[in-house]
Amino acid sequence: MKKRFDRRTMLRGTLAGGVATMGLPLLDCFLNGNGTALAQGAPLPLRFGAWMWGCGMNPERWAPATTGEGWELPLELVALGRELPSGGQVRDHVSVLSGFDVMLGGRPNFPHTGGLVSTTTGNVPVEDGVYVDPTLDSIIASQIGGMTRFRSIEMSSTGNPNQAYSYEARGVPNAPEISPAALYTRVFGPEFADPNAGPFVPDPRLMLRQSVLSVVKEDRDRLAQQVGTHDSQRLDQYFTSVRQLEQQIDVLLAGPPDLESCMKAPQLGAENLGTEVSQSKLTNQLMAQLLSFALACDQTRVFSMMFSFRISGLRQLGSNSQHHQLTHDEAVDPVLGYQSEATQFVFDSMEAWADFVEALTAIPEGDGTLLDNCLVLGHSDISFAKVHGIVGIPMMIAGRAGGRIKPGVHVDGNASQTSRVGLTVQQVMGLNVESWGKLSMEATLPVSEILV
Amino acid sequence: MAALLAGTIVGCSGSIGDGSGSDGPAVDAGPVALRRLTTEQYSYSIHDVLGEDITVPSRIDPDDRRSGLIAVGSTFAGVTSSGFEKYEAAAATIAEQALDADHRAELVPCEPASTSSGDDACARQFIEQVGRRLFRRSLSQGEIDARVDVARNAAQVLGDFYEGLELALSSLLVSPNFLFRVERAEPDPNDSERQRLTATSIASRLSFLSWNTTPDDELLEVAESGELLDPDVLAAQVDRLVASPRAEIGLRALFSDVYDFKQFDDGLVRKDATLFPAYTQTIAEDAKEQTLRTIVAHLTSGGDYRDLFTTRKTFLTRNLGLVYRVPVVATDGWEAHTFDEDSPRAGLLSHVSTMALHSHTGRSSATLRGKFVREVLLCQDIPTPPANVDFSIVEDTTGELRTARERLELHVTNDACAGCHSLMDPIGLAFENFDAIGAFREQENGVTIDASGELDGVSFDGPIGVGEALRDHPELGPCLVRTLFRYSLGRDATEDEWPLLDFLGERFAESEFRVSDLVRDIVLSDGFLTTSGPREAATVEGEQ
Numbered sequence: 001m002k003k004r005f006d007r008r009t010m011l012r013g014t015l016a017g018g019v020a021t022m023g024l025p026l027l028d029c030f031l032n033g034n035g036t037a038l039a040q041g042a043p044l045p046l047r048f049g050a051w052m053w054g055c056g057m058n059p060e061r062w063a064p065a066t067t068g069e070g071w072e073l074p075l076e077l078v079a080l081g082r083e084l085p086s087g088g089q090v091r092d093h094v095s096v097l098s099g100f101d102v103m104l105g106g107r108p109n110f111p112h113t114g115g116l117v118s119t120t121t122g123n124v125p126v127e128d129g130v131y132v133d134p135t136l137d138s139i140i141a142s143q144i145g146g147m148t149r150f151r152s153i154e155m156s157s158t159g160n161p162n163q164a165y166s167y168e169a170r171g172v173p174n175a176p177e178i179s180p181a182a183l184y185t186r187v188f189g190p191e192f193a194d195p196n197a198g199p200f201v202p203d204p205r206l207m208l209r210q211s212v213l214s215v216v217k218e219d220r221d222r223l224a225q226q227v228g229t230h231d232s233q234r235l236d237q238y239f240t241s242v243r244q245l246e247q248q249i250d251v252l253l254a255g256p257p258d259l260e261s262c263m264k265a266p267q268l269g270a271e272n273l274g275t276e277v278s279q280s281k282l283t284n285q286l287m288a289q290l291l292s293f294a295l296a297c298d299q300t301r302v303f304s305m306m307f308s309f310r311i312s313g314l315r316q317l318g319s320n321s322q323h324h325q326l327t328h329d330e331a332v333d334p335v336l337g338y339q340s341e342a343t344q345f346v347f348d349s350m351e352a353w354a355d356f357v358e359a360l361t362a363i364p365e366g367d368g369t370l371l372d373n374c375l376v377l378g379h380s381d382i383s384f385a386k387v388h389g390i391v392g393i394p395m396m397i398a399g400r401a402g403g404r405i406k407p408g409v410h411v412d413g414n415a416s417q418t419s420r421v422g423l424t425v426q427q428v429m430g431l432n433v434e435s436w437g438k439l440s441m442e443a444t445l446p447v448s449e450i451l452v
Numbered sequence: 453m454a455a456l457l458a459g460t461i462v463g464c465s466g467s468i469g470d471g472s473g474s475d476g477p478a479v480d481a482g483p484v485a486l487r488r489l490t491t492e493q494y495s496y497s498i499h500d501v502l503g504e505d506i507t508v509p510s511r512i513d514p515d516d517r518r519s520g521l522i523a524v525g526s527t528f529a530g531v532t533s534s535g536f537e538k539y540e541a542a543a544a545t546i547a548e549q550a551l552d553a554d555h556r557a558e559l560v561p562c563e564p565a566s567t568s569s570g571d572d573a574c575a576r577q578f579i580e581q582v583g584r585r586l587f588r589r590s591l592s593q594g595e596i597d598a599r600v601d602v603a604r605n606a607a608q609v610l611g612d613f614y615e616g617l618e619l620a621l622s623s624l625l626v627s628p629n630f631l632f633r634v635e636r637a638e639p640d641p642n643d644s645e646r647q648r649l650t651a652t653s654i655a656s657r658l659s660f661l662s663w664n665t666t667p668d669d670e671l672l673e674v675a676e677s678g679e680l681l682d683p684d685v686l687a688a689q690v691d692r693l694v695a696s697p698r699a700e701i702g703l704r705a706l707f708s709d710v711y712d713f714k715q716f717d718d719g720l721v722r723k724d725a726t727l728f729p730a731y732t733q734t735i736a737e738d739a740k741e742q743t744l745r746t747i748v749a750h751l752t753s754g755g756d757y758r759d760l761f762t763t764r765k766t767f768l769t770r771n772l773g774l775v776y777r778v779p780v781v782a783t784d785g786w787e788a789h790t791f792d793e794d795s796p797r798a799g800l801l802s803h804v805s806t807m808a809l810h811s812h813t814g815r816s817s818a819t820l821r822g823k824f825v826r827e828v829l830l831c832q833d834i835p836t837p838p839a840n841v842d843f844s845i846v847e848d849t850t851g852e853l854r855t856a857r858e859r860l861e862l863h864v865t866n867d868a869c870a871g872c873h874s875l876m877d878p879i880g881l882a883f884e885n886f887d888a889i890g891a892f893r894e895q896e897n898g899v900t901i902d903a904s905g906e907l908d909g910v911s912f913d914g915p916i917g918v919g920e921a922l923r924d925h926p927e928l929g930p931c932l933v934r935t936l937f938r939y940s941l942g943r944d945a946t947e948d949e950w951p952l953l954d955f956l957g958e959r960f961a962e963s964e965f966r967v968s969d970l971v972r973d974i975v976l977s978d979g980f981l982t983t984s985g986p987r988e989a990a991t992v993e994g995e996q
Binding site for chain 2: 204213233
């Protein structure tokens with residue numbers, strides 16, 4: 001606290017004194033103690049992302065037949081065979097995790113939420129659609145989100161602002177960005193400190209905004225004395241959010257990021273929001289592209305993307321049914337052995353996943369690409385949607401997490417919990433946890449097959 | 453549009469003035485909690501306090517809907533990091549407009565000594581005046597002083613008095629005292645066992661219930677003087693607010709929330725463009741507006757709530773006329789319309805809005821429509837389907853089963869489905885003449901639609917009949933009582949409050965189901981005026 005006060009007092013004096021620019025040596029002392037500064041030679045940032053699609057797949061057509069490396073591409077993962085402009089195929093960057101289950105421990109399997117909430121929070125819901133614990137991305141963001149301008153970035157290509165994928169504790173949703181254009185403005189709008197735009201001049205208003213935040217923190221302190229425990233928790237969250245914005249402003253005051261790959265994202269093409277599958281795919285691509293520039297400039301280290309809602313509303317133009325309806329209504333084709341119309345959406349979803357992964361390989365970073373310094377967990381809410389299956393929830397991990405994990409592996413979880421994957425992810429991201437999940441979902445054994 | 457209600461209210465009898473302090477049976481009321489402003493309340497508050505023509509950024513976190521109401525969700529909604537970031541950006545945009553050269557004269561009650569530097573005295577006046585409306589109470593000295601400091605420093609750095617005020621105004625707009633409606637309890641001097649809401653908390657509850665916005669000066673005045681705790685003064689204020697043309701805003705907010713009409717605003721009532729080429733976002737928005745106009749016109753003229761489900765009177769635009777296949781003279785805007793006696797249209801459930809909202813993108817849904825009637829209009833719970841149910845036989849449209857009725861009848865022959873679907877499908881099937889956008893059709897897949905149905909022992913044929921059966925259903929009135937009570941308080945009724953709900957239901961029936969009387973009765977009840985104290989965190993199941 002003392003440091004913060006001194007810094008502000010000094011800057012206020014500087015600004016009031018009419019000094020228009022501040023040299024970098026002075027700025028060094030503004031950086032917080034959390035290592036925000038990315039000095040020359042510092043390690044590249046490590047990022048975590050989560051990506052989901054709704055309504056699962058056909059287990060026998062989706063999972064590779066053999067484990068380890070060198071597996072044949074299964075029918076429904078054909079999109080991973082895509083050749084990349086940077087060399088190799090998408091599959092070279094992706095590990096497939098099959099055979100990881102949600103274990104209900106006697107609790108009901110709420111259609112679509114049982115599998116999703118258990119997998120992303122490590123706790124089986126007792127009420128339909130109700131999140132008690134934070135999702136994996138929020139857990140990680142609460143640890144590393146303070147180092148960047150944005151604690152995390154939540155995105156969705158469902159076109160619906162009310163459907164969230166990321167949750168804080170006690171069921172508070174992190175509302176997703178649904179418009180790529182809005183996300184562009186948020187990240188690369190006037191506040192973005194462009195490293196290629198000449199000498200950095202901090203905006204004096206940034207300090208003044210900090211003074212506003214000090215006042216509302218005092219408001220919050222006074223209000224917290226008048227409320228019960230229910231609201232006390234909500235005001236704590238408010239306080240944390242104010243602190244996060246203070247940190248964002250600190251980052252802005254520190255000037256442009258010192259990262260070789262950082263450049264302002266180019267203006268995006270036209271967006272077209274909606275649940276027609278072509279619309280969702282386009283949004284997913286635009287978001288991924290934008291995100292890759294944001295990550296290269298270290299604007300955030302945590303992100304999430306919902307390609308389709310758990311009750312997937314994806315649809316084909318001219319069809320009277322949506323993806324979710326089809327998974328239940330469409331009869332299994334007796335000759336093919338699967339639901340052909342519903343399965344088309346599985347192919348579309350896997351293509352969208354490949355699009356997302358590919359976008360992160362498009363920016364070179366260090367000796368490889370941005371993706372090498374990421375860990376992206378892709379998964380669905382369910383396995384076989386027709387029966388709301390939660391055995392063998394489809395999961396994939398893309399990236400090398402800065403050399404901490406190896407891609408290209410197929411792991412069979414042999415009917416262990418999906419929370420093992422969540423535990424592994426947290427450990428790779430540097431969180432000090434020995435176990436994760438509650439009751440039947442408590443996991444202590446990381447997925448060692450993908451660890452380096 | 454909003455007819456004055458004064459006439460309907462003056463004649464209302466009640467136990468006001470008997471000194472008991474509230475109406476109806478004494479009950480142990482439930483707890484209070486902070487209520488995050490809804491996006492609409494945020495916007496109305498800004499417009500009322502800072503100016504009608506201020507553009508309020510739409511980039512605010514969406515409302516949280518729980519137990520079927522945004523009003524209930526608001527007592528759970530939090531301020532996340534990205535949510536706060538949006539509030540802060542919105543505050544800056546709003547403050548800049550509010551203090552620009554066009555607006556400052558109206559908002560700043562004094563002239564600064566110099567426009568290029570701070571002026572504590574003038575800043576203080578501005579902060580006190582605007583802050584009181586935004587926080588819905590007078591600010592403490594500490595709250596004012598801190599903001600005078602902000603204004604002074606900012607004016608000094610930026611060399612502009614009004615830019616200094618912008619920062620001070622921002623600090624009000626991102627404060628938890630603005631973003632959350634604070635409802636506080638204090639010991640009831642008449643009964644040491646009980647807690648009542650403070651006068652300013654009552655004023656806020658009343659104002660947001662009636663007008664969906666921050667209290668006006670008169671209401672704040674009587675609250676801060678303590679007069680509002682006098683039941684006669686409170687009754688007079690209720691009458692004033694409910695009789696105001698602004699009560700229309702309150703009614704719109706109530707029914708938009710109950711019917712989840714925000715989906716139209718968000719562009720989420722989507723239809724397949726090749727199957728329904730006539731359907732556009734303009735039609736969707738008009739459809740919502742049609743229903744709200746119908747409700748407001750009917751209720752503000754003192755109409756019986758139940759008649760909303762049978763009335764043939766409505767309002768149409770030329771766009772809607774195309775869907776309803778009736779001529780609309782007005783080329784631009786709305787005109788009153790009464791559906792013909794031989795038209796299949798009568799009541800809200802024959803509107804495009806309700807029919808399109810409770811359909812899929814590509815086809816109608818008797819089940820969703822029946823569910824809406826049961827859950828929202830009759831307050832009855834329908835359990836979620838079992839996880840491992842096989843729907844394929846029910847929804848196969850390619851084979852022999854050509855109508856929704858043929859497909860849904862299979863529900864009833866399947867034990868796992870029958871229990872719940874027999875509650876929903878017989879209601880919804882009566883609406884099958886309305887397709888996924890609410891347009892009338894005689895046939896589905898070449899077969900003439902059989903629109904017979906049944907609701908709790910009353911049989912009917914088609915939408916007119918189901919509207920009449922619903923109008924006379926004994927649960928229709930009590931359900932609105934329960935919903936309006938939950939909407940007012942931001943929580944479900946506690947078991948101790950059930951006798952109060954019964955009482956309110958009887959009064960509602962006695963008043964011939966006049967919603968303005970129900971609002972008044974709720975405000976004057978123990979449920980509204982007293983509380984068990986602040987809400988404590990639930991011990992959530994699932995926690996270890």
